[in-house]
Amino acid sequence: MFIYIAGAGAMGCRFGYQLQKSGNEVILLDNWQAHIDAIKANGLHITGDEDLMYPMTIMHPTEATREADFIILFTKAMQLKAMLTDIKSIIGAKTKVLCLLNGLGHEDTIREFVPQENIMMGVTVWTAGLKNPGVVFLQGKGTINLQSFSSQGEAAVKDIVDTMNAAGLNVIYDNDVVPSIWRKACVNGTMNSTCALTDSKIGQFFGSEAAIRIVKTIIHEFVLVGTAEGVKLNEQEIVDYVMHTAEIAANHYPSMHQDLIQNHRLTEIDYINGAVARKGVRLGIATPYCQMITDLIHAKESILEIK
Amino acid sequence: MFIYIAGAGAMGCRFGYQLQKSGNEVILLDNWQAHIDAIKANGLHITGDEDLMYPMTIMHPTEATREADFIILFTKAMQLKAMLTDIKSIIGAKTKVLCLLNGLGHEDTIREFVPQENIMMGVTVWTAGLKNPGVVFLQGKGTINLQSFSSQGEAAVKDIVDTMNAAGLNVIYDNDVVPSIWRKACVNGTMNSTCALTDSKIGQFFGSEAAIRIVKTIIHEFVLVGTAEGVKLNEQEIVDYVMHTAEIAANHYPSMHQDLIQNHRLTEIDYINGAVARKGVRLGIATPYCQMITDLIHAKESILEIK
Numbered sequence: 001m002f003i004y005i006a007g008a009g010a011m012g013c014r015f016g017y018q019l020q021k022s023g024n025e026v027i028l029l030d031n032w033q034a035h036i037d038a039i040k041a042n043g044l045h046i047t048g049d050e051d052l053m054y055p056m057t058i059m060h061p062t063e064a065t066r067e068a069d070f071i072i073l074f075t076k077a078m079q080l081k082a083m084l085t086d087i088k089s090i091i092g093a094k095t096k097v098l099c100l101l102n103g104l105g106h107e108d109t110i111r112e113f114v115p116q117e118n119i120m121m122g123v124t125v126w127t128a129g130l131k132n133p134g135v136v137f138l139q140g141k142g143t144i145n146l147q148s149f150s151s152q153g154e155a156a157v158k159d160i161v162d163t164m165n166a167a168g169l170n171v172i173y174d175n176d177v178v179p180s181i182w183r184k185a186c187v188n189g190t191m192n193s194t195c196a197l198t199d200s201k202i203g204q205f206f207g208s209e210a211a212i213r214i215v216k217t218i219i220h221e222f223v224l225v226g227t228a229e230g231v232k233l234n235e236q237e238i239v240d241y242v243m244h245t246a247e248i249a250a251n252h253y254p255s256m257h258q259d260l261i262q263n264h265r266l267t268e269i270d271y272i273n274g275a276v277a278r279k280g281v282r283l284g285i286a287t288p289y290c291q292m293i294t295d296l297i298h299a300k301e302s303i304l305e306i307k
Numbered sequence: 308m309f310i311y312i313a314g315a316g317a318m319g320c321r322f323g324y325q326l327q328k329s330g331n332e333v334i335l336l337d338n339w340q341a342h343i344d345a346i347k348a349n350g351l352h353i354t355g356d357e358d359l360m361y362p363m364t365i366m367h368p369t370e371a372t373r374e375a376d377f378i379i380l381f382t383k384a385m386q387l388k389a390m391l392t393d394i395k396s397i398i399g400a401k402t403k404v405l406c407l408l409n410g411l412g413h414e415d416t417i418r419e420f421v422p423q424e425n426i427m428m429g430v431t432v433w434t435a436g437l438k439n440p441g442v443v444f445l446q447g448k449g450t451i452n453l454q455s456f457s458s459q460g461e462a463a464v465k466d467i468v469d470t471m472n473a474a475g476l477n478v479i480y481d482n483d484v485v486p487s488i489w490r491k492a493c494v495n496g497t498m499n500s501t502c503a504l505t506d507s508k509i510g511q512f513f514g515s516e517a518a519i520r521i522v523k524t525i526i527h528e529f530v531l532v533g534t535a536e537g538v539k540l541n542e543q544e545i546v547d548y549v550m551h552t553a554e555i556a557a558n559h560y561p562s563m564h565q566d567l568i569q570n571h572r573l574t575e576i577d578y579i580n581g582a583v584a585r586k587g588v589r590l591g592i593a594t595p596y597c598q599m600i601t602d603l604i605h606a607k608e609s610i611l612e613i614k
Contacts, residue, residue, distance in 0.1 A: 194603075194606070197504060197505070197603065198504070198603065198606055198607045198610055199506075199610075200607075200610045204609075204610045205606060205610065207609055207610070208605060208606050208608075208609035208610075210601075210602035210603075210605035210606045210609065211602065211605075211606040211609070213598075213602050214599060214602050214603065214606065217595075217599070286595075288524075288593075288595035288596060288599070289595060289599050291520075292521060292524070292595070292596055292599055292600075293599075294517075295517035295518065295520050295521050296501075296504065296505065296517075296521065298515060298517035298518075299501070299505055299512060299515050299517045299518040299521065300505045300507075301515075302511075302514055302515035302517065302518070303505055303506075303507045303511045303512065303514070303515075
């Protein structure tokens with residue numbers, strides 16, 4: 001299968017590596033020049049469970065010209081629209097597109113570029129880290145839950161699922177993936193913004209009653225808005241899942257802390273808490289905690305003069 | 308007049324200095340040992356508009372035994388109750404007590420120790436800084452607005468007002484001081500917690516539209532709750548006042564930033580935004596912004612292991 005990975009960050013590199021190793025033709029697309037240069041010069045340096053240099057093809061999105069069988073979207077949320085604009089010419093009538101981005105509302109953007117029949121939405125618990133340009137850290141195993149928006153459902157994407165499973169990616173076809181996407185958004189919506197703002201590891205933030213009140217109120221707003229949109233969400237189950245995830249990830253800084261505090265980059269807040277606040281306005285549901293934390297993160301971006 | 312300053316931080320030292328210089332007998336009360344030792348050894352070091360060593364009497368609150376004519380309360384908000392407990396024996400039937408603490412709700416605490424007739428509530432725009440133990444920085448001029456809770460009103464505290472004005476403290480007797488206290492609480496409630504949380508100077512925080520949305524929503528909650536308590540508050544006038552104050556103080560870190568971020572001390576949040584959130588619960592008024600920012604500050608106190 002001929003596959004593009006649109007957004008070759010840590011996770012994009014992981015999936016590209018596994019798919020190429022299992023016999024597919026893979027091209028990574030990214031705009032980070034130092035990363036492109038490193039991979040072109042030396043290949044992708046895999047560290048973690050393995051340690052090897054692995055030759056891969058990488059280019060700028062605008063350089064891709066050959067129509068794809070399959071595209072995995074794995075950009076930062078705020079780069080999605082620009083990426084889709086750049087790769088318009090490789091999205092053919094039969095090109096299947098899988099979105100694995102964090103956050104909510106991406107399907108609306110993708111529909112502007114891809115026919116509904118060819119869109120898949122997914123969520124993954126695989127992890128990966130980028131240590132340096134061209135150097136990824138891959139450890140442990142994960143799964144991907146995905147669903148096709150095609151009227152034929154699972155049958156429409158059987159070859160994609162088989163291809164990904166042959167690459168060891170542990171794909172589960174999920175007839176109702178949207179609740180899982182919201183549940184992951186709840187994890188991000190309670191950990192990312194709060195740890196970035198309080199400059200703390202996940203376990204540090206979750207260590208006080210005051211913080212747990214905030215976490216539960218944010219989840220409550222997500223559930224109110226998601227439910228109003230017709231997503232089946234169980235609030236107590238999500239609270240338990242978030243608390244459990246926080247325990248496992250206690251010693252880690254979430255990605256928004258890395259973006260905002262460590263690297264002074266713009267955050268994905270508008271696609272997590274900000275998305276819920278916008279949906280809340282549209283639905284007439286008050287989401288003050290999501291709105292306030294979104295504005296606090298934007299205020300901090302402004303204080304750090306990130307543009 | 309025989310006067311105690313209960314809480315000899317920067318502001319307490321300023322008022323004590325001015326009152327003693329104008330001919331009163333003044334004793335400073337505090338528990339900070341290094342500060343006590345410095346003043347006992349060398350006197351109070353005045354810097355800023357003047358530069359001199361000024362002999363003053365300072366002791367622990369529990370060491371004070373002589374009944375006072377007048378006590379100015381100027382502790383940190385969370386130390387007020389302990390201070391009043393420690394100085395119970397110097398509060399006589401005729402001892403007038405003026406509260407100049409930041410924040411809301413202190414009158415309820417003071418009433419447990421002082422007859423209503425003898426209580427004055429006030430608010431000041433004087434400033435002062437503490438550079439080191441025993442060393443204050445005094446620059447510029449200010450005013451004090453105060454009101455007596457006595458049934459006789461202004462007449463009950465004429466000698467106090469005269470004494471303070473003889474010390475150059477520019478006291479204005481105010482028949483309705485409570486709105487001014489709330490207005491100052493709005494300044495603290497929009498600048499202190501936000502700048503502490505985002506680790507920013509006032510001008511940096513007020514520099515984005517996102518921040519201004521937060522500021523206005525916090526003020527709106529203060530006004531809803533204050534109005535429900537019968538305080539006459541004009542929301543637009545308070546917004547203008549806060550914005551104007553932020554402009555003047557743009558290059559400063561507010562006191563809560565100094566407490567939380569610079570010195571890792573507990574904050575006064577429970578007496579500012581936290582007080583409005585508690586009153587909101589009692590009155591059935593939603594105050595999500597005040598509640599969330601209070602909890603974020605408490606979470607940060609916990610992250611920094613401040614007890």
